[in-house]
Amino acid sequence: MRMSGRKPLTAAQQFVNLRGNPISRGEGKLQTGLLTWRYSATPFPICRDYVVRIEFNQGGRPEIFVDSPDLHALAGGRRIPHLYEQKPPKLCLYLPRNSEWQSWMRLDQTIVPWTALWLFYFEEWLVSNDWKGGGMHPEVKEDHEEAA
Amino acid sequence: MVGKQKGLLGNLEPIRSFEIEPRVGRHLPAFCAWHKRLSSDLAQLEAVSGLDKLGDILKGLFGSRPAAAAIDSLTERVSTARRAGNLSVAPAVGLSVSAIPVSTPVRDNTFYGRGR
Numbered sequence: 001m002r003m004s005g006r007k008p009l010t011a012a013q014q015f016v017n018l019r020g021n022p023i024s025r026g027e028g029k030l031q032t033g034l035l036t037w038r039y040s041a042t043p044f045p046i047c048r049d050y051v052v053r054i055e056f057n058q059g060g061r062p063e064i065f066v067d068s069p070d071l072h073a074l075a076g077g078r079r080i081p082h083l084y085e086q087k088p089p090k091l092c093l094y095l096p097r098n099s100e101w102q103s104w105m106r107l108d109q110t111i112v113p114w115t116a117l118w119l120f121y122f123e124e125w126l127v128s129n130d131w132k133g134g135g136m137h138p139e140v141k142e143d144h145e146e147a148a
Numbered sequence: 149m150v151g152k153q154k155g156l157l158g159n160l161e162p163i164r165s166f167e168i169e170p171r172v173g174r175h176l177p178a179f180c181a182w183h184k185r186l187s188s189d190l191a192q193l194e195a196v197s198g199l200d201k202l203g204d205i206l207k208g209l210f211g212s213r214p215a216a217a218a219i220d221s222l223t224e225r226v227s228t229a230r231r232a233g234n235l236s237v238a239p240a241v242g243l244s245v246s247a248i249p250v251s252t253p254v255r256d257n258t259f260y261g262r263g264r
Contacts, residue, residue, distance in 0.1 A: 022239035023252050044226075044242045048198045074200070082259040092261030100257050113237045113254040117230070120243055121259075123199035124223050128216070132223050135259030 008103035011035040011058040018054070021108035023116075033058035038067070041112075043119040052115055054107060061101070062111050064091040066119075074126060081131045082118065091118050095136055230254060 009017075015030045018037045026039025035056040042049050051067040063084075071080055071089045084090040093114040094100040101110050121133035189209055196202045199219060206215035229235040229245040236251035238244045244251060 021252065022250060023237045025239070042240070042242045044199070046196055046199060046202055047242060074198075079262075082261045084261055092259055093257060095258040095260050098258060100255075109252055110255055110257075113252055114257045116237045116243055117226075117235075117254055117257070118259065120199075120226060121223075124219065126198075126200035127203040127219050131259075132227065133259050135261070137262055138260070 006102075006104035008059070009106065011056055014056055014107045017106045017108045018112075021112070024108045024112045037107075039112075041116055041119060043116040043123070047120060047123050050119055054111060056107065059103070061096070062107055064093060064111060064115055065089060066091070071122070078129070080122070081125065082133070082135055091115060092135070093118055 011033050012030060012035075015028060015035050015037070018024045018026075018028065018035075018039070024037070024039045026037060028035060028037035035054070035058075037054045037056075039052055040049050041052045048069060050069065053065045053067050055063040055065070066089045072087070080086065080089065082092045084092050093111060117133065121131060125131050189205065192205050193202070196205060199222075203215050203219050206218050209215075210218075225245055226235065226243055233253070233256075234245060235254040236244050236248065237254060238248040238251035241248065241251075243254070
């Protein structure tokens, strides 16, 4: 991970920011250097409500899961685009090598809005079968090899 | 009211009741059925949860192409605002293309991983 010279935020700081931002209102657990945050996300007024879980290990990268509804049931057996893992659905929200997310950045100001965007394009993909949110598509053999 | 009008409209021929009522009477059941269906469709639209569900309802109402065009137009608004850096997320609303107090801007990002 490229460092910008800015001080990384601790799991406790990320926890406080997530709790304080009304777009990520939810509940979580904070242990030594480890944060789990679960909140309800509605990406657009006519979209579903989703339960999103953020796992963050201090010094690492956040991992984002959709706990409900079951994305695979909604997809009707189709392979869902832009996931690090299909089961459980782990979202690919940013390009690691572009430093779009760095450890000094707030999760509630990066990951949470990107999750809303991902969910919006996911629902659109359900209709069109065409991912309109753009992105990078690495050539890999297995899902776990894609994970940053 | 049936009968000869005097004054400003005095020169107009009055419409006699038998000229209206049979026509209205003939179309009334069809109008009522259409109105009932429209009310039901609008209630469905109001309660819809999911872009895909909205697409299904619009498809049933207007056909595949207009439904796809409506969803495309919505998506394009979001994508255009995203490219212009005008997209934000507001509490209880979600993505918004207009400025809402206490909203959080959506920073640039590149979705990663397999596109399909």
